[in-house]
Amino acid sequence: MRVLVQPQPFDPATLLDGFGSGAGAVVTFTGLVRGDGGIVALDIEHYPGMTERALQAHATAAMQRFGLTDVLVVHRHGRIAVGEAIMMVATAAPHRRGAFEAADFLMDWLKSRAPFWKRDIGPEGPRDWVAATDADEAALSRWDDPPG
Amino acid sequence: MRVLVQPQPFDPATLLDGFGSGAGAVVTFTGLVRGDGGIVALDIEHYPGMTERALQAHATAAMQRFGLTDVLVVHRHGRIAVGEAIMMVATAAPHRRGAFEAADFLMDWLKSRAPFWKRDIGPEGPRDWVAATDADEAALSRWDDPPG
Amino acid sequence: MTLDVLYFAWLRERVGVPRERIDTDAATVRDLAADLAGRDDWHAAALSDLTAVRVAIDQQLADLDAPLTGAREVAFFPPMTGG
């Protein structure tokens, strides 16, 4: 298990080298900054200390709940330009169902419970902080019951 | 959109270079040969011509159904050693839900409707052809209704 | 009617060849399987029980009762187990 919170860009190929060795299924999710509304970047603020602890705790929970053989979470903070990757999760499991569900679960949690806050940056400078969405809350509530 | 059916090993980093440019979410699934039951490899047989056409058709269907901006499917045939990747699908979409569901859909289809047949290879040589499973059929039937 | 008939996986092993060109009067895939199964023991071993057999006509999945009108290539194979 590996959890990284860093300002630097990350290289998926390097991080995934050897990941999932012995597993039958590896799922990765990568979140990229889209240029919607003419933005040029995002600023991501985090809570140093709490963010790393929360990610570690949820990566561990996902390992147990979905029977993973490995999990990787990397999340950037600071200014991230349009087109760049913000974060990636990778999950490894014996079969595809566990790997898919664990990645989906981790993403729903990251979107609404991980201590990150983001704001849009336009050509003119910082805009508003991005508001939390009901859709992200609803997505997370899917996991309240044990997986089927 | 890109569909590859080939005997050679593939390099995910090379195939994914530039994949999902402009998207907000990229999901990849990689299937690896596990050493269950003391096997040393799998032999994958395919139907040259039909396999490529069927993969193209389903990749196109997934693009439309899930609003993807890009899709990649690579599937090997021939002898594949334990620990090696058999196949990979990658999906790119504006938001995470479409990318996850499309990858999940493509995998369920690949497991039970794509023209590939596999057999276990032990240290002593070829064993039985792998039988289709009810679980894979059930997984595919999840997609009979329009996505929620 | 002249057809190319293809076999995959254990059907290929039982028939002994991956493909063959044959002449037949069969109207449907099921008729074709019966015709072939009556030709020798190898074809019979592959095609007398169609419970676990899938078919494609001209590289499109088809039912056993699909007509062969205009078909050039018919394939017999077990349920797929890709991925």
Next chain:
Amino acid sequence: MTLDVLYFAWLRERVGVPRERIDTDAATVRDLAADLAGRDDWHAAALSDLTAVRVAIDQQLADLDAPLTGAREVAFFPPMTGG
């Protein structure tokens, strides 16, 4: 009681500092927010309406009514929007 209080995102901007060390007699997080909101206009702008405010005590998510017994660090922030 001496506490480190941290602010994130728009709460940080309204208060004007990312963290401060304060003395308080507040028994709960909600009492602490009221205490701080009464100190000046900046704190009031951040903490008088707690509808969209989340809190953590010693880096664990907590309720507004959670007691501050033993707490060393309290953080106020908007709902998270990571990923």
